[in-house]
Amino acid sequence: MDELLKLLQSNALEPRENIARMLNLPLADVNQRIADYEKRGVIRGYQALLNEDKLGLDQVTAVIEVKVTPEREGGFNSVAERVCKFSEVHSAYLMSGAYDLLLFVVGRNLREVAAFVSERLAPLEGVISTSTHFMLKTYKHHGVLMQQDKSDERLSISP
């Protein structure tokens, strides 16, 4: 992967001047390349990575496995696209193995998620079955540990 993308992925707020220094590139090149990536839809957006456990939010996240009958035209895509229209669905993936779609669904409480599954998701045409798991705690998200602040054990000066 382009090193520029890696840098943005680890910190999208890094000043462009610093990125230019790190990559040994002119600032204008960095700006141009980022603009190109945005235009091509390679970069889909920039978000803050939150430690939601610290926010005390009134919400639950469910991981839902969905078995689907693929459609003759469109395969899994048309069902997946329909599922993605629901704002409750934060992430959706097509999987290999015992089920087909993996969804991350957010609701205010268990009952709200249950209602979403039974009233919206399960009745969709093509959906065969669902299996819902509730998330209890986040340890690591997008490569970032949610608990950290470890100290540097090294001597402050060494040869």
Added chain:
Amino acid sequence: MSGSPSLRNRINTTVRDMPRSGIRDFFDIVSTMKDVISLGIGEPDFDTPWHVRESTVFALERGVTHYTSNLGYLDLRRALVKYVQKTFGAEYNPDNEVLVTVGVSEALDLALRALINPGDEVLYHEPCYVSYRATILLAGGIPLAVETKAANGFRLTRAMLEAKVTPKTKLLMLNFPNNPTGAVMGREDLEDIAAFARERDLLVITDEIYGELTYDAAHTSIVSLPGLRERTIFLHGFSKAWAMTGFRLGYACGPTELIEAMMKIHQYTMLCASSLAQKAALEALARPESDIAEMLGEYRRRRNFLAASFAELGMECHRPLGAFYAFPSVAKFGLASREFALRLLTEEKVAVVPGTAFGECGEGFVRCAYATSLENIKEAMVRLRRFVARL
């Protein structure tokens, strides 16, 4: 100095007259201060790759807690020769041409003690790692420092060596990529040095601990050049590229006669390197490319950032090509290196190491290690900018 003069007089005179490492000296000052950003740390800020740590724990659980062969575990030596062949281009026999040591530091000491007779001269280049001069002296040798220059990218040339060599010179010590300058020697540079060693019939000790850490071109080892393998002791270890400093694991490869001589000293003084560290090293060799690539990319970005920052500050700094050190000149500020470093430390709480810790010719320079996070480097450069604006 305090203490009893009568006790001091009973200390071995070489040791008594030897100054403490300039780094140690500076460390004592830094360690009394808080909130210092240190660019003075000569070891990776990365943790040892997890698979290496995990397998070390497993080895401990399995009871790998005994002495090993003096040379080191045979399976490790086999893995080492494969790695050295692939990475550095020299072939060794794992049965009698490899010795596993407690860090490269021990290997260096063994090599010098195994080769030097009293009065033998050893050529080495300065600025260099803090222990070279001291270990040569401890082994009874006479150190001949060859000064490398910023104008030449701190590379060593044959002419520099010719100016110092005498009929009593027995050994040439090399360390590229270099601590503290970040200098690298290309193949052509090394060919001249190799020809010099062959023509003068010198033995060579090459410390290539930073061999994996080059940023613009792949490293060439002098041991891969014609006629060098049979006169060279190649030293390497796991501290830098694998971030395994605390494991203390190094090794030496060389002709069997030389390894045997080193092994005798090792056998009587050290017995063997830590069994756990040896198992860790074996695991580290399982997938070196992926372990190192990640860190290398990060070091390169930091190197670029530092080099750009020095340029913006108008500080002259030859482009560091390897290891994780920049060695900018501070001469134009009219302060001695040590004074510059001390004032930067007390006024802005940024620690760098005075160049003089690496030899007298390091005067006018400071060593800035970029083995620390970009966040730290960025903040250090903000502070440095403020500091030099006042000078």
